[in-house]
Amino acid sequence: MTLLISEDLVRDLRRHGETAYPEEGAGLILGSADGETRLAAQLRPLANRSPDGARRRRYEIDPRDLMRVEDEAEQGGLEVVGIYHSHPDHPAAPSETDREWALPWYVYVITSVQGGRAVESTGWRLADNRARFEPVLIRTDP
Amino acid sequence: MSSVRVPTPLRPYAEGLKTVEVDGATVGAALQDLALRYPQLRAHLFDEGGSLRSFVHVFLGEQDVRELSGEATPVRKDDQLLIVPSIAGGSGSPAPTRRVDHTALRVNQAMIIALLGAAYVANAAVLIPLVGFMMLLGSALGRPGFAAVYSALRGLRLFRPEVYDDNPEPHRFAQTLGGIVLAASSAAFLAGLPSIAWFLAWVVIALAGLNLFGGYCLGCAVYYWLNRWGVPGFTQTPPPGVTPGRRPAGKV
Numbered sequence: 001m002t003l004l005i006s007e008d009l010v011r012d013l014r015r016h017g018e019t020a021y022p023e024e025g026a027g028l029i030l031g032s033a034d035g036e037t038r039l040a041a042q043l044r045p046l047a048n049r050s051p052d053g054a055r056r057r058r059y060e061i062d063p064r065d066l067m068r069v070e071d072e073a074e075q076g077g078l079e080v081v082g083i084y085h086s087h088p089d090h091p092a093a094p095s096e097t098d099r100e101w102a103l104p105w106y107v108y109v110i111t112s113v114q115g116g117r118a119v120e121s122t123g124w125r126l127a128d129n130r131a132r133f134e135p136v137l138i139r140t141d142p
Numbered sequence: 143m144s145s146v147r148v149p150t151p152l153r154p155y156a157e158g159l160k161t162v163e164v165d166g167a168t169v170g171a172a173l174q175d176l177a178l179r180y181p182q183l184r185a186h187l188f189d190e191g192g193s194l195r196s197f198v199h200v201f202l203g204e205q206d207v208r209e210l211s212g213e214a215t216p217v218r219k220d221d222q223l224l225i226v227p228s229i230a231g232g233s234g235s236p237a238p239t240r241r242v243d244h245t246a247l248r249v250n251q252a253m254i255i256a257l258l259g260a261a262y263v264a265n266a267a268v269l270i271p272l273v274g275f276m277m278l279l280g281s282a283l284g285r286p287g288f289a290a291v292y293s294a295l296r297g298l299r300l301f302r303p304e305v306y307d308d309n310p311e312p313h314r315f316a317q318t319l320g321g322i323v324l325a326a327s328s329a330a331f332l333a334g335l336p337s338i339a340w341f342l343a344w345v346v347i348a349l350a351g352l353n354l355f356g357g358y359c360l361g362c363a364v365y366y367w368l369n370r371w372g373v374p375g376f377t378q379t380p381p382p383g384v385t386p387g388r389r390p391a392g393k394v
Contacts, residue, residue, distance in 0.1 A: 013250075024232050041202050050232070057234025057379065063199040063206070063226040079150055083229050090233035090379060091372040098231035104186065105151035108231075130185055 002137045003082065003123050004106045005029075005040035010140055014118035016045050017086030017111040023055035026050055026085035028069050029107065030078045038081040038107045038136075044069045058097065059085045079093040082107035089113070094133040102126040107136050146176050148183075152225070155182040163224075169200055170213030172223060177317040187225075197228045233378060242308035244389060245301045250286035251354040254320065258347050262340065267331050270343055272325025281318040284310070306390040309378040316353075316361020320346050363387030 009029075016025045027045040029036060046065050050058040065081070073079050083106055087095075092112035094102070102108065104126045111121040123136030143163045148156050156162055162179065166172035173194070177184040189195050200207045201224040207215040217223065230310045254273055261269035273287075280287030295301060327342035366386035369376040384390045 024248075026229070050230075054234070058232035059230060061229035063228045064228060067201075067224075068227055085231060085232075089370070091370065093372050094178070095231070095233050096377065097234055100229075101230040103149075103151040103197070103227050103229075105154060117239035128182075 001036045002081050003038045004139050007140045009100055013084045014111050017113045017118050021113050021116045022085050022088045024059040026059040028080050029082035030073045031081045033081055086108040086111045086113045092122040094124050144217045147224045149225050156180040160306035169207050169215045172217050199226045199228050212310050241305050242310050244304045246286050246292045248354055249292040251350040252287045253288040254350045255347050258343050270324055271328040274321045277317050277321035308390050311378050312365035315365040316359050319361045357389040359387050
């Protein structure tokens with residue numbers, strides 16, 4: 001799978017991770033799907049609804065926030081194609097928690113934020129059998 | 143029949159359908175019927191034990207059925223159920239930190255220092271493999287090697303347990319490293335290299351002392367560095383706000 005995303009959007013989602021540091025920041029990626037390609041058009045940064053004290057290592061998006069953003073996206077001819085979140089002081093690789101909570105089809109963009117600076121962003125999708133994440137190529141336009 | 147709205151990421155497992163007609167008098171029965179019609183959906187809706195996965199929220203109108211009667215919520219004909227995933231994850235391990243008694247760890251460190259120190263003073267190198275064996279055995283059993291000594295001393299009320307919210311794995315890893323160094327020290331003795339053997343034993347004494355008196359566990363720090371580099375098997379991250387290797391600040 002490939003995620004086509006503009007450099008501006010990548011910069012924005014990384015900045016969200018830096019702003020949320022030392023907590024995890026998360027949001028939704030809106031766009032369109034064409035077979036094995038996801039085209040990102042907009043981001044929707046959302047509140048991390050994890051309880052106090054847990055947000056440094058967890059993120060949670062309220063299902064009602066997802067419903068609201070899905071409706072907005074649909075009105076604009078888009079759909080939610082993925083989720084981005086940050087890993088403060090942790091590698092840009094999916095954790096066991098990420099896998100347990102993941103959904104197939106969506107592209108997951110994980111940004112490693114080390115000491116407040118975003119250092120790496122990687123793309124992933126859950127395998128059909130839920131056993132592992134598979135890498136997604138992130139392609140930015142020049 | 144009622145209907146279920148399938149969320150976008152699960153539609154490929156329901157022949158691309160947005161809405162599916164289902165039978166069932168309750169939310170649970172309706173979802174089971176959905177999984178029966180589209181078996182590939184089951185793994186994403188239910189866990190291995192057959193319970194609804196934590197991220198699967200079902201709405202009846204505007205209301206999350208968890209706020210009603212959960213899976214037992216009655217469903218009437220023509221009701222529409224919406225499956226809405228809760229999007230979640232994060233770097234943290236699913237297992238929260240656990241309670242670790244640091245007095246037990248300190249008694250362990252004191253025993254290691256005392257026995258290896260005695261071995262050096264009495265030139266009784268035979269104690270080195272013994273201490274190493276106790277440390278490796280303790281790690282294999284998931285406890286400090288000299289936990290039995292601590293249990294005996296606790297009966298005398300000499301120490302008070304100091305329990306912290308912490309991960310036991312890095313301490314176990316640190317003890318394993320110490321045991322391996324002592325195994326290497328024992329091998330050096332057998333190979334007729336006593337100065338190397340004593341040097342390795344003193345490394346273990348020094349690091350146990352740093353932990354006992356300085357509150358810094360170098361082996362734990364190594365564990366967390368390996369976690370940061372994404373090395374498989376090193377799944378735990380430091381408790382929030384704790385520098386890798388340092389003792390956690392908040393006692394339980």
